[in-house]
Amino acid sequence: MPDKRWRHVLGVVETAVELADRFGGDRDKAWLAALLHDYTKAWPTDKMETIIREQHLPQELLEHDKELWHAHVGAWVVRQEHGIDDEEVLDAIRYHTSGRERMTLLDKIVCLADYMEPGRDFPGVNKIRERAQHNLDEALLAGFDSTIQFLVEKGKTIFPLTVLARNDLLRIIRENKSI
């Protein structure tokens, strides 16, 4: 893993543990999922494609941005190579880029930490950090908003799960159930 990527991973670890403490999550699982979340990020795309095809990961991934692949491939690899069998940790790795419907607290912590770790710099990142001081769901919503706006501006496809995840967050916030 290149140095820059490794610094990002350490930033996500630090942020995920902070968020777990702030919002009542499991700090050990947050630490582990964050440490492993980008495990295959630097892999060649053809190696990831082979795993997606041969191990029957969701084939629709192949129709979308390659940025999404490493999350599902990473979850598969850390189970195979490192014997990680905690489904909650594996899910948090698997969905850290796209989000999903009915995200767990751990899913949200890792996904949000990935958006806002100290090394991140993109339009809207400070809004995400400010919201994360008080509300995990509203901060993550701002993260998904920035992803969707970026994809629209760049003329890229939007992964449907991200929209379902965002719709879920809006419902949770509307019903005053956000944390």
Next chain:
Amino acid sequence: MPDKRWRHVLGVVETAVELADRFGGDRDKAWLAALLHDYTKAWPTDKMETIIREQHLPQELLEHDKELWHAHVGAWVVRQEHGIDDEEVLDAIRYHTSGRERMTLLDKIVCLADYMEPGRDFPGVNKIRERAQHNLDEALLAGFDSTIQFLVEKGKTIFPLTVLARNDLLRIIRENKSI
């Protein structure tokens, strides 16, 4: 139907027929679907909600913006009250607001005409009109982009079918199969 809405309908009719002529669509079906596309737009929402519940229209509509309801309810009502039984025309009415996967040429014509009829004025409408001079799919993509950006800015849910429709258009354009 209020005067302003009726002027909009006549604008959509005129534009839909123009687009049908330009892109090889059926001008009679375009005329009919455009004329009827907003048939229940001015109905009270509780009347639309009753039809969605009792006639088993897609229940997920109820979780999204009410702006989406009249399209499905309208298709149901014009079939019941006016005996319209052309499935292509009914689909173009049903999906004129959200779009859908694998849109037909008629779906696209009515949906695009609704975005760009002469009375429309919103950020991005001129880009849509310019593209519609040459490419139906690229113009419609610009329409969906504007809808998604609007929904993100307003903190509203995004109807998943709109994202699937947009992803389809991007694929068609990428494969050089756009019209």
